[in-house]
Amino acid sequence: MKVLRLLIAAALLATPAIAPAQTTSSSNPDFAVGPQYDSTHVYVAPADFDRLMASFIATFGGTTSKQGVFQVTPTTSQTISQVAMTPVGLVSVFGFTTPIPYPFGAERTGYLVTDIDAAVAAARKAGAVRLVETFPDPIGRDVVLQWPGGVTMQFYWHTVKPNYAPLATIPENRIYLTADAADLFVTHWQAFAHAVIVSDDAAAPGSEIGRPEGHYRRISLRSGFGDLTVLVTDGALPWPFGRDMTGYAVADLPATLAKATRAGVETLVPPHREAGRVSTMVRFPGGYIAEIHSTDH
Structure with missing residues (x-):
């Protein structure tokens, strides 16, 4: 989600760079960058937002990005947005103060990809469908996809490649x-x-x-x-x-x-x-x- 990605990038700007996943072949590339760039999307009531963030960090350690209220969807909306960055994984937390635009709230994860257009084309070829077509944000682009069985996820891409610290364990x-x-x-x-x-x-x-x-x-x-x-x-x-x-x-x-x-x-x-x-x-x-x-x- 657009402003949220900016928050993550700013919060982790000083972390060491890691190499993206390697391409397997020119006709069948791997678009993954790494699990430390992937987050679970969590939606809560605004009144519970701070308690959730505090309890997650208290449980697993780590830090949070700066909290703010933003529009993070391609249509008009407002949400409290913040990221908890822990050694065991990231959560992107949203507390919408307006109704949540469709289909946001259904996506379970956000995955960073090396090339969003090519990744979307490959995902569609592999059986995924777009619930929201690729839309721009201030630092890159995003898309919401659904796989067989109703498995919904978001892909995102940054204009400037982010550098996130590796995780201690993979979620x-x-x-x-x-x-x-x-x-x-x-x-x-x-x-x-x-x-x-x-x-x-x-x-x-x-x-x-x-x-x-x-x-x-x-x-x-x-x-x-x-x-x-x-x-x-x-x-x-x-x-x-x-x-x-x-x-x-x-x-x-x-x-x-x-x-x-x-x-x-x-x-x-x-x-x-x-x-x-x-x-x-x-x-x-x-x-x-x-x-x-x-x-x-």
């Missing part, structure tokens, strides 16, 4: 789909993002999604855009599963949860072992639900 984009769309989404995302399937477990324990009586399919992928997990279910999910968009990897889960609790974060799902890690589900002030995990040694 996990968590996408819940039914079997109707899961394979189609994975195939199309692989074609576009050059994603590699790290694992595909057809009988993952249902306890991981609050259904201990059965199993589900869990597909983990990795690309220059970061980690992505597709949780394939019949769609009948108990609260709060399916409401989480991002999983954050931390070195010490008990210590992180202790900090979160002190910051007013509610634990929705107690820590439990799953797939080689210990995982929990939390809700930040304002309603943002996230998964947090650490490696189970």
Whole structure:
């Protein structure tokens, strides 16, 4: 989103440069720049904005960009905008003081790409459709796309290449789909993002999604855009599963949860072992639900 990208660029201007993802071939390029340039989009009520930002930084560490009220959509609107930049991932937070223009609020992530026109063409060829066609902003351009299964995301591009610090751990984009769309989404995302399937477990324990009586399919992928997990279910999910968009990897889960609790974060799902890690589900002030995990040694 236009002004928001300016805030991020200014806040991280002094961080060391990293090389963008390399082109695989002239006919099949990789448009990713790196997961430290990708953020989860979080929408909250203005009254909850400051509490969310404070609790997120208190939980994970890091800094925030300067807060302001801006128009960040191609049509008339006003929102409080700020970015929380932590070692485990970024969140772009919006507290609209006007009605939110369609289709903003549906996009789950913002991904920096090396060439927005070519990236959009490649994404459309791979099966994505544009919900908002590419529009200009003061420092670059943006577009909102949707993939099979209703997976909506934003691409953005800067006129001057930003230089962001690498993350300590890579966040996990968590996408819940039914079997109707899961394979189609994975195939199309692989074609576009050059994603590699790290694992595909057809009988993952249902306890991981609050259904201990059965199993589900869990597909983990990795690309220059970061980690992505597709949780394939019949769609009948108990609260709060399916409401989480991002999983954050931390070195010490008990210590992180202790900090979160002190910051007013509610634990929705107690820590439990799953797939080689210990995982929990939390809700930040304002309603943002996230998964947090650490490696189970």
